[in-house]
Amino acid sequence: MKTIALFSNVSVIKVYGEYPLAVSNIFTDSRQVTPDSVFVCIKGYTVDGHHYISSAIEKGASVIVVQDIPDQMYEDVCYVHVRDTERAAGHLANKFFDYPSTKLRIVGVTGTNGKTTVSSVINSVLRREGYKTGLSGTIEIDIDGEKFESKNTTSDVLTMQRMLKDMVEAGVTDVVMEVSSHGLVLGRLAGVDFQNGVFTNLTQDHLDFHGTMEHYKYAKGLLFAHLGQDLRKDKAAIVNADDEVSKDYITMTSARIISYGIKNEADFRAENIRFHESKTSFTLKTNFGEYDLDIPFIGEFNVYNILSVICVLWDKGMPFERILMHLKETPPPSGRMEIFQTGDKRNVIIDYAHTEDAIGKVLDSIRMFSTKKIISIIGTGGGRDKDKRPKMGRIATEKSDYCIFTTDNPLDEPGKEIVDMLAAGAIDDQFECIPDREEAITRAVEIAKEGDVVLIAGKGHENYQLIGKEVVPFDEKEITLRAIRDYPLTENIPTT
Numbered sequence: 001m002k003t004i005a006l007f008s009n010v011s012v013i014k015v016y017g018e019y020p021l022a023v024s025n026i027f028t029d030s031r032q033v034t035p036d037s038v039f040v041c042i043k044g045y046t047v048d049g050h051h052y053i054s055s056a057i058e059k060g061a062s063v064i065v066v067q068d069i070p071d072q073m074y075e076d077v078c079y080v081h082v083r084d085t086e087r088a089a090g091h092l093a094n095k096f097f098d099y100p101s102t103k104l105r106i107v108g109v110t111g112t113n114g115k116t117t118v119s120s121v122i123n124s125v126l127r128r129e130g131y132k133t134g135l136s137g138t139i140e141i142d143i144d145g146e147k148f149e150s151k152n153t154t155s156d157v158l159t160m161q162r163m164l165k166d167m168v169e170a171g172v173t174d175v176v177m178e179v180s181s182h183g184l185v186l187g188r189l190a191g192v193d194f195q196n197g198v199f200t201n202l203t204q205d206h207l208d209f210h211g212t213m214e215h216y217k218y219a220k221g222l223l224f225a226h227l228g229q230d231l232r233k234d235k236a237a238i239v240n241a242d243d244e245v246s247k248d249y250i251t252m253t254s255a256r257i258i259s260y261g262i263k264n265e266a267d268f269r270a271e272n273i274r275f276h277e278s279k280t281s282f283t284l285k286t287n288f289g290e291y292d293l294d295i296p297f298i299g300e301f302n303v304y305n306i307l308s309v310i311c312v313l314w315d316k317g318m319p320f321e322r323i324l325m326h327l328k329e330t331p332p333p334s335g336r337m338e339i340f341q342t343g344d345k346r347n348v349i350i351d352y353a354h355t356e357d358a359i360g361k362v363l364d365s366i367r368m369f370s371t372k373k374i375i376s377i378i379g380t381g382g383g384r385d386k387d388k389r390p391k392m393g394r395i396a397t398e399k400s401d402y403c404i405f406t407t408d409n410p411l412d413e414p415g416k417e418i419v420d421m422l423a424a425g426a427i428d429d430q431f432e433c434i435p436d437r438e439e440a441i442t443r444a445v446e447i448a449k450e451g452d453v454v455l456i457a458g459k460g461h462e463n464y465q466l467i468g469k470e471v472v473p474f475d476e477k478e479i480t481l482r483a484i485r486d487y488p489l490t491e492n493i494p495t496t
C-alpha cells in the first residue's frame with residue numbers, strides 16, 4: 001500500500017526522513033516484522049515497544065511509528081512521530097486491511113460471564129443453518145471451521161483487523177466476537193463496525209485493572225457506544241432486562257433495543273423453567289407467541305445465555321422454528337458446566353467459574369439435581385483482582401459441602417498467598433488449602449463418595465497452568481482419571 005495513503009488518517013506530529021513509496025505490512029511486535037513494513041512502537045505493561053526499534057529495522061522495517069523520539073535515528077529509515085501510537089495503530093490497521101468490519105455482520109458479546117457460551121452457541125446455530133461464520137474469543141479464533149490460537153479474549157487491534165480481513169477473504173459473512181472490557185478500553189476494537197451488541201451481565205471481576213465497579217461498568221458500556229448513533233445502519237443492542245446496568249447501556253446508543261429476561265418485562269422472556277439433570281425446559285414468551293423449549297444446558301444462568309442467543313438469531317432474521325430446532329441440539333462449549341464422563345459413580349463437573357457470581361450460580365444449579373455432597377475445587381489467578389478472592393471463598397463454602405482452595409494460573413504470586421485469601425472468606429471450617437492444583441483435584445476425588453459431585457472450577461477448556469513465566473501442560477481430565485484409578489470407590493463408604 002502507498003505509505004502516504006496509509007498515514008492519511010493518522011494525526012502525525014512530524015515525519016523524520018521520507019516516507020517510502022509503499023509498505024508491505026504493519027506490525028506492533030518486532031518479532032514478527034518482515035521487510036519493507038511499518039513497525040508501531042507500543043508502550044506496554046511489561047515492556048516498551050520503543051526498545052525494539054533496532055531489532056525491527058534489522059528485520060527490514062522501513063517506517064517506525066513512535067511516541068517518544070529515539071536518541072539515534074538511522075538514515076534510510078522513516079520515523080513518524082505521533083502523540084499516541086496505540087491510537088495510530090488502530091487507524092493504520094483499519095486502513096491497511098481496508099476496513100474489513102464494514103464487509104461483515106458482526107455480533108459483539110460483552111458482560112462479566114457468559115460471553116464464550118453465548119458466542120459459541122450463536123456461531124454453532126448459524127453454521128448449522130448454513131451461514132459461513134467467524135468466531136473469536138477466549139477459546140479460539142475460528143474462520144469458517146479453520147482454527148487458530150487466541151492469545152486474548154479480544155485480540156490486539158492489529159490481530160483483530162488482520163483476522164477480520166482473513167474472514168472476509170474466506171467468504172465469511174457473519175462474525176461473533178467476545179468483547180472484553182480490556183479490549184474496549186485498550187483500543188483493540190478501534191473501527192470495528194458492530195451490527196449487534198449483546199450484554200450478558202455485570203458482576204465483580206478485573207478490579208485489578210479497572211479499579212472500581214463504576215469504571216468496569218463504563219468499560220463494557222463502550223460496546224454500546226460503538227454501535228453508534230447512525231440510524232441509517234440497522235443495528236440492535238440486546239440487553240438483559242433483569243440486570244440494572246442495562247438501563248445505562250441503553251442510554252449509550254441509539255440502536256434498536258431488544259430485551260430478554262426472566263423476572264422483568266422483556267421482549268423475550270422465559271417462564272415456567274424446569275431444571276433436569278442434563279437439560280432445562282422453559283416456555284418462551286414473545287410478542288408473537290409462546291413456545292416450549294428444551295435446551296441441553298444446566299442452570300438458570302444458561303437460560304439467560306440462551307435467551308440472548310435467541311434475540312440475536314431472531315434479529316438476523318432466522319426463521320423462529322429453525323432457531324428453536326437448532327437450540328435443542330446445540331451443546332455448551334467445552335469446559336462450561338461439562339459433565340465429565342469418568343465411568344465412576346463420583347460425578348465430576350468441569351467449569352470455568354472464576355468469579356463470585358459464577359461460582360454461586362454454578363453451585364445453585366448443581367444443588368438443584370444433586371442429592372449427595374458437593375465438593376468444590378476453587379482457585380484464582382496470580383496478580384489478578386485480589387478483592388474477589390475472599391468473596392469467592394465465602395460463596396463457595398456457603399454453597400458447597402466441602403471446598404478445596406487452590407491455584408489457577410498463579411503466575412509469579414506464591415500459591416499460599418492466593419489460597420489464604422480465598423480461605424479468608426470461608427464461613428465455616430469445611431475446607432482445606434492445597435496450592436498444588438493437581439494435588440487438590442486428587443484430594444477431592446479421594447474424599448468424594450458414591451453420588452457426590454466434584455466441581456472443578458476455574459480452568460474449563462484451559463489445558464495449562466501458568467506458573468512463573470512457564471506454561472505447564474495441565475490436563476484436568478487426565479488428573480481426574482488418575483485419581484479415580486488411585487483411589488477407587490470401593491475403598492470409600494457411600495454417604496447416606
Ligand SMILES: CC(=O)N[C@H]1[C@@H](OP(=O)(O)OP(=O)(O)OC[C@H]2O[C@@H](n3ccc(=O)[nH]c3=O)[C@H](O)[C@@H]2O)O[C@H](CO)[C@@H](O)[C@@H]1O[C@H](C)C(=O)N[C@@H](C)C(=O)N[C@H](CCC(=O)O)C(=O)O
Binds near residue numbers: 153
Ligand atoms: C494487561 C494486558 O492487557 N496486557 C496485554 C498487552 O501486553 P503488554 O502490555 O504486557 O505488552 P508488552 O509485552 O509490554 O509489549 C509492549 C509492546 O512491545 C512489543 N514487543 C514486545 C517484545 C518484543 O520482543 N518485541 C516487541 O515488539 C509488543 O508486541 C507490544 O506491542 O498486550 C498484549 C498484546 O496485545 C496482550 O496479549 C496482553 O494481554 C495479556 C496476555 C493479558 O493477560 N491480558 C488480560 C488482562 C486481558 O486482556 N484479558 C482480557 C479478558 C478479560 C475477560 O475475559 O473478561 C482479554 O481480552 O484477553
Ligand SMILES: Nc1ncnc2c1ncn2[C@@H]1O[C@H](COP(=O)(O)OP(=O)(O)OP(=O)(O)O)[C@@H](O)[C@H]1O
Binds near residue numbers: 116201337351362460
Ligand atoms: N450468564 C451467566 N451468569 C453467571 N455466570 C455464568 C453465566 N454464563 C456462564 N457463567 C459461568 O461463568 C463461567 C464462564 O462462562 P463463559 O466462559 O461463557 O464466560 P466469559 O464471559 O466468556 O468468561 P471470560 O471473560 O473469562 O472469558 C461458566 O463456566 C459458568 O460458570
Ligand SMILES: N[C@H](CCC[C@H](N)C(=O)O)C(=O)O
Binds near residue numbers: 381384409
Ligand atoms: N478471562 C479471565 C480468565 C480467567 C481464567 C482463570 N483460569 C484464571 O487464570 O484466573 C481473566 O482474564 O481473568
Ligand SMILES: [Mg+2]
Binds near residue numbers: 137138178
Ligand atoms: Mg470468554
